[in-house]
Amino acid sequence: MSAEDLEKYETEMELTLYREYRDVVAIFKYVVETDRRFYLCNQVDVKARTEAGDVFFEVSMSDAWVWDMYRPARFAKNVKVLTFKDVNVEELSPSEIDPPKV
Numbered sequence: 001m002s003a004e005d006l007e008k009y010e011t012e013m014e015l016t017l018y019r020e021y022r023d024v025v026a027i028f029k030y031v032v033e034t035d036r037r038f039y040l041c042n043q044v045d046v047k048a049r050t051e052a053g054d055v056f057f058e059v060s061m062s063d064a065w066v067w068d069m070y071r072p073a074r075f076a077k078n079v080k081v082l083t084f085k086d087v088n089v090e091e092l093s094p095s096e097i098d099p100p101k102v
Contacts, residue, residue, distance in 0.1 A: 057081075
């Protein structure tokens, strides 16, 4: 596989992922961003934890969709993320979940 073929494949995968996002975003209530992933979900709980003087976040989500073009199945019933980095949680309002038409 040439570098050009690989780039074309990745571009097609990203477009497919965006189209899937556009199709499913309306069924979710929250957007969750961590340092490694972007999630859509209907329930989210973030807890700050301390262990040996270090602070980390435990993020639990239910009914989630994961923005990851390499995952064969992006829907997950339950997701738990542990991170030392920032976590951003936003509640979507109905006007925010109408993505631009492509």
